[in-house]
Amino acid sequence: MNRKKNALWHLPLMIIGIIALLPVVFMISNSFKTLQESYQSILSLIPNKPTTINYTTLNHQVNLARLAWNTFFMATLVTLGKLFTGLLAAYAFRYYQFKHKNLIYLLFVATIFVPFTIVMIPNYLVIAKLNLLNSVIGVALPQLCDATGIMIFLKTMEKIPGSLFDSLKIDDIPNRRIFFNIVLPILKPSIISVGAMFFINSWNEYVWPTLILKDKSSFTLPLALQNYISSEGGTNFPLAMALSSIMIVVPLIIYLIFQRYILNSISNSGLK
Amino acid sequence: MHNNKKILPFIYLLPTGILLTIFMVIPIIYTFYLSFFDWNLIAPTKDFVGMRNYIEVFTDPVNQKVLMNTFFYIILLLVLNFIVPYVISLIVKFFIKRMQGAYKIIFFIPSLFSLVVGAMIFSWLLNPVSGPVAFLFRESGFVLPNWTNSGGLAIVVICLITNWKVFGYNFILLLTGLGSIPKNIVDATTIDRIPKWRMIWNIVLPMNKSIAIYVLILTIVQGLQYVFTPINVITTGGPYYGSSNVLYHTYLNAFVLYKTGNASALAITTFLIFLVLLYLEIRFVEGRSRYE
Numbered sequence: 001m002n003r004k005k006n007a008l009w010h011l012p013l014m015i016i017g018i019i020a021l022l023p024v025v026f027m028i029s030n031s032f033k034t035l036q037e038s039y040q041s042i043l044s045l046i047p048n049k050p051t052t053i054n055y056t057t058l059n060h061q062v063n064l065a066r067l068a069w070n071t072f073f074m075a076t077l078v079t080l081g082k083l084f085t086g087l088l089a090a091y092a093f094r095y096y097q098f099k100h101k102n103l104i105y106l107l108f109v110a111t112i113f114v115p116f117t118i119v120m121i122p123n124y125l126v127i128a129k130l131n132l133l134n135s136v137i138g139v140a141l142p143q144l145c146d147a148t149g150i151m152i153f154l155k156t157m158e159k160i161p162g163s164l165f166d167s168l169k170i171d172d173i174p175n176r177r178i179f180f181n182i183v184l185p186i187l188k189p190s191i192i193s194v195g196a197m198f199f200i201n202s203w204n205e206y207v208w209p210t211l212i213l214k215d216k217s218s219f220t221l222p223l224a225l226q227n228y229i230s231s232e233g234g235t236n237f238p239l240a241m242a243l244s245s246i247m248i249v250v251p252l253i254i255y256l257i258f259q260r261y262i263l264n265s266i267s268n269s270g271l272k
Numbered sequence: 273m274h275n276n277k278k279i280l281p282f283i284y285l286l287p288t289g290i291l292l293t294i295f296m297v298i299p300i301i302y303t304f305y306l307s308f309f310d311w312n313l314i315a316p317t318k319d320f321v322g323m324r325n326y327i328e329v330f331t332d333p334v335n336q337k338v339l340m341n342t343f344f345y346i347i348l349l350l351v352l353n354f355i356v357p358y359v360i361s362l363i364v365k366f367f368i369k370r371m372q373g374a375y376k377i378i379f380f381i382p383s384l385f386s387l388v389v390g391a392m393i394f395s396w397l398l399n400p401v402s403g404p405v406a407f408l409f410r411e412s413g414f415v416l417p418n419w420t421n422s423g424g425l426a427i428v429v430i431c432l433i434t435n436w437k438v439f440g441y442n443f444i445l446l447l448t449g450l451g452s453i454p455k456n457i458v459d460a461t462t463i464d465r466i467p468k469w470r471m472i473w474n475i476v477l478p479m480n481k482s483i484a485i486y487v488l489i490l491t492i493v494q495g496l497q498y499v500f501t502p503i504n505v506i507t508t509g510g511p512y513y514g515s516s517n518v519l520y521h522t523y524l525n526a527f528v529l530y531k532t533g534n535a536s537a538l539a540i541t542t543f544l545i546f547l548v549l550l551y552l553e554i555r556f557v558e559g560r561s562r563y564e
Contacts (some may be wrong), residue, residue, distance in 0.1 A: 115543060122487070142294075263377070263380065
């Protein structure tokens with residue numbers, strides 16, 4: 001009786017699991033179908049005659065290496081920037097007393113609540129003035145700091161007892177050494193997970209890059225994919241799905257390697 | 273030495289501070305300034321128009337439509353991205369004993385993918401003519417309504433796409449909150465044979481209030497920005513602004529119609545709404561100030 005009741009509760013969970021995964025399975029499967037087959041056997045998950053034609057066509061139409069490099073380079077810049085600024089800021093909040101500390105912290109947190117529309121026009125003008133339109137550096141530049149990172153790092157640092165820090169200070173151990181020899185090793189798991197999340201989010205980013213990157217040679221993967229989707233319904237879906245399948249490889253690999261770290265850090269970001 | 277200690281924290285805060293000043297504080301002020309002018313992003317001169325742009329935010333019929341849509345988006349996002357994951361996290365926490373880890377891992381997977389990918393897959397899945405869902409509907413004697421022709425239905429589809437992406441993320445946040453409720457409280461209610469739904473209603477929900485409010489506010493603030501991508505990819509706000517929201521309409525005014533002043537006034541209005549939400553976040557989530 002009890003077991004049956006338990007199984008009933010699993011039903012909605014399994015349905016959600018299927019909704020989460022099935023679209024991706026369909027996408028990968030369709031990327032190995034010809035356009036004709038994708039229309040004829042619309043529900044089949046395993047292609048009748050698997051073909052790589054979509055991938056070779058794609059390779060002729062766009063410079064995949066270039067797209068991947070642009071995306072990778074932008075995501076790396078953003079990730080390193082956010083980690084650097086976030087770690088420094090969290091360190092200051094954790095180990096120093098200073099005026100208006102609470103207010104400054106709240107101001108940082110408040111940036112999460114700023115809609116991108118309010119900064120997009122001035123930031124676009126600044127990037128244009130700096131001659132960084134059509135450059136992934138222009139996309140990365142306004143995004144080199146992130147309050148979520150500061151919040152999670154601070155949370156982890158709070159697990160290091162303040163007394164440890166005080167005794168090191170009394171012994172006149174320089175900050176550089178405390179930071180590199182003590183704080184960084186303890187923070188390694190959250191740096192990995194927060195870094196992974198920053199990288200994945202930036203890899204997938206769409207809105208701000210569409211404003212800055214207009215020239216096709218400067219495109220990142222999401223922008224290239226958007227070019228394959230037509231709102232009038234003439235999309236060649238197997239082709240778009242091939243490009244999507246290429247795009248999701250990197251986040252999936254990162255997730256497979258760091259899955260436990262990533263899920264833990266999300267948990268930490270919410271706990272106050 | 274003592275002097276040094278006073279300056280050091282500010283040096284560490286400097287990189288973040290400079291970036292936020294250049295790319296957030298000054299832009300907010302500048303957008304506020306622009307909202308009082310008529311400008312097209314390019315012309316050398318701007319015409320001062322006073323409050324006209326703000327009056328238009330609330331009187332222009334298209335803007336009114338977009339504001340109503342935004343309200344509809346908020347309601348849908350709350351149901352799909354907050355209430356549903358909350359219910360599911362309660363089931364996973366209190367009603368099943370196995371596979372909790374597996375559900376966490378699986379539900380999170382769509383969060384890894386770009387919303388452009390999600391928009392593409394769902395515009396295929398739900399394509400009213402040639403998609404698999406329309407096919408299944410036909411086979412069983414129904415007709416999938418052509419949602420691209422209806423603003424309301426397009427909004428539902430767009431919200432479903434963002435739900436596909438953020439469901440797992442919100443689910444894990446809420447589940448973590450439930451995990452921090454002391455086990456002995458839960459155990460005590462089982463011993464006393466108090467029904468589970470009463471335990472959840474009377475004990476769990478109030479104890480989990482702060483994280484729930486955090487996710488609720490995040491759902492609105494981030495959700496309204498997330499829907500931008502599927503709107504731009506699938507409907508570009510159509511049919512006739514039917515699926516647009518305040519943020520998308522701001523973008524449209526700024527970078528497609530080149531009505532910078534209108535866009536700025538819309539952006540400031542959005543910001544004011546978000547500020548109210550921020551106030552609630554500080555009030556209920558950050559709680560008593562952290563460093564006193």
